[in-house]
Every structure is written in C-alpha cells, then in structure tokens.
Amino acid sequence: MSSTSHSAVTDPSAHHSNLLKQPRAVWAVFFACIIAFMGLGLVDPILPAIAKNLNASQSEVTLLFTSYNAVMAVAMLITGTVSSRLGVKWTLLTGVVVIALFSGLGGFSNGIWNLVGLRAGWGLGNALFVATSLAAIVSLSNSGTAKAIILYEAAIGLGISVGPLLGGWLGGISWRGPFLGVATLMIVAFIGISALMPKSEHRKNVKSKSSLLDPFRALKHKSLLVFGIAAALYNFGFFTLLAYAPFVMGLDEHGLGFVFLGWGILLAVTSVFVAPKLQQWFGTIKSMCFMLVLFAFVLLAMGIWTSTQWVIIAAVIFAGALLGNNNTLITTAVMNAAPVERSTASAAYSFLRFIGGAIAPFMAGKLAEIYNPHVPFITGSIFVLVSVLFIAISYKHVKHVDDAESAH
Known part of the structure; x- marks a missing residue:
C-alpha cells in the first residue's frame, strides 16, 4: 500500500479508467461498506422510541453514539496491527461478524445500559471493517486512487442515506427491527466478501507487520495532526446534529427516517459529484473551510430556531450537502497529508476524529x-x-496538500 501512500493526484490511471468498471471483489467490499455505514444513521429515527420504550433520558440514549464512537476511536489504533497479521480479507470478515453479532444481540436487549454496551461491541466491528475497507477498495480498484476514494465515499453516502429510511421503516414496526436488520444484512455481506474477494490478496503485508505505535508515530507529521484535531472539533457539530436533532423534530420513526434520507442523499451526491469539482476549482483547504463555516451557521440557525419544526428539518437536510463535501475533502487531504502508509494515516486520523464523535452526543444531551x-x-x-x-x-503545516494538487 505504501506505493500509493502519497496521493490521488499523482495517479496516472485516475484519469483514464471507468469508475464503474471494477473487479467483483471491489463491489463486494462496496456493498459491505454500505451496510456498515447504515449503522450510523439506522438508529437516528428510533432514538425517541428507544428513550420511551426503555425509560431512558435523552442523554442516556445519546450514549448509543458515544460508546460506538469511543470504541471505534481506540480500536482504530489496532486495525493496522490486526490487518497486517490476518490480511485484509480476514480483517474485513472479522469486522462483519462482530457487527452482525452485536447488532443482533442489540435487537434482543431489554435495558439502555445493556444496549449501550452492545453498541460499543458494534463499534469494535465497525473499526476493523471501516479502516480496512478503504485500503481494500484502493488496492483492488483498477480506476486509480482518486476514483477509489470517491467510490468509498459513495458507499458511505449510500449507507448513511439508506440507513435512516430502513431504520424508520423497521423502527415503525419495533425499535428492535433496525438492529436485527443490520445483523441480517451483515450475514449477506459476509457471504459476498467470502466468495468474491481473492484469498491471496495482501499476503505480502504479513512480512511487514504493523506496530501499535505506528498511528502515534504518524501523528508526528503535523499535517496529519492538524487534520485529526480539526476533524475532532468538527465532529462535535456533526454528531450533535446526528444524535440530538431527532429529539427536537417532533416526528415519528417514519418522519425522522425521511428527513435523514434527504440528509443522506445530499451527503452522498455532494461527496461523489460536487466535492471533486470544488477541490479542482478552489483547492482542498479553502473548500473545506468554506463548507465548515456554512455548517457552523446552519447549526447556529438550529440553535436559534430550535422550536420551529420546519427550520430544523430544512437545516438537517441542507447540512447533508455540506457534510458530504467536507467528508470527501478531508478524507482526500488526509490520504495526501503525510508520507506514511494510507492505512496508518487513516487509523491515526480516525482515532482523533472519533474522540470528538464520542464526546459530542452525550454532551449535547446533557447540555439540553x-x-x-x-x-x-x-x-x-x-x-x-x-x-x-x-x-x-x-495552514503552513497543511498547505502542501493544495500545493501538490496545483502542481498537477
């Protein structure tokens, strides 16, 4: 992977290959990515229902995001070590099994603290899967690094957009439905990856096993550290919207599902089609900062007009466009930020990013x-x-990301 560790922009195949003409193994991982990221938005429409059915407070229910993100943050540090020993395929399959197990058990849970604990286990599975899936899609794809990242972001967008719709539909039957639904879909993903992903893939990585210290060493590169801290701060806004907005919308499971479907569709479309154009026209850093400023104003509007239902609904949906752009921009920037292996950069960055995602949901519930x-x-x-x-x-530590792009 280190041969591609420095960037999309220098990949000559990126301009000539068709994004949709991929090996079957890429589509197997792509499908599993969609399901894994469904887990992020799937519980959104059922948060008020979980609070009601399990007699839990809002801040207790937001812990479903906190435990999930906290375990993901820490587990991201071990993903490189695990995947370098098990290989990418077996790491992906292990992550899928863990997600299926804990989401399935969540469907049979009878208490909020039990459910919070099971979501933590789900976070462990997601960390193993998410960190490895980006590396898998990039290495297996035949369309260049830049387009492989776009494909990965498309999978994230589809998962995040379909998740709330499925969550609202299954949640309308029972709040347990979404948990059991993910477990079932993960079994399908397991079969797909087992059958379609090559067995010999990435055996060479076993020769150079990753160390647990690699992500921390990577953070010595100030560019990676800057993006990681910025993402942790930005995730306070992201997860406040995701975990707390459902409580102030005054909608049922189906209504919340449709609102977050709109949010997810805009997130998916902008991450794939708009972000690369913004990057081309204005550069990664300027585009990222502009999206973040707009997002801050959207959150401020939500804070001022919290009791006006249509403002909250419109703000959540519009925020999807800003977050989709930003996610692709910051992912691309991180992949290009430091001369370290892509999987190590992803682990280091994700560790910092999910710390913000762990603190924000519970903090939002408590502040309210x-x-x-x-x-x-x-x-x-x-x-x-x-x-x-x-x-x-x-800026002096990250401007080389834009300098490299303008040079090409």
Missing part, C-alpha cells in the same frame, strides 16, 4: 437537560468554527 434544547446546537456551532480557526492558524 441542564440548560435548554437551544444550547447543544449553539455549542456545536462554536466547535465547528474553532476547527476552521485551527486550520487557518496551522
């Missing part, structure tokens, strides 16, 4: 309980603006 429902969104807005200021202050 202590103060009022306006405060979580205003606080999230401030964190997102701080991430922009941090990138601006640290």
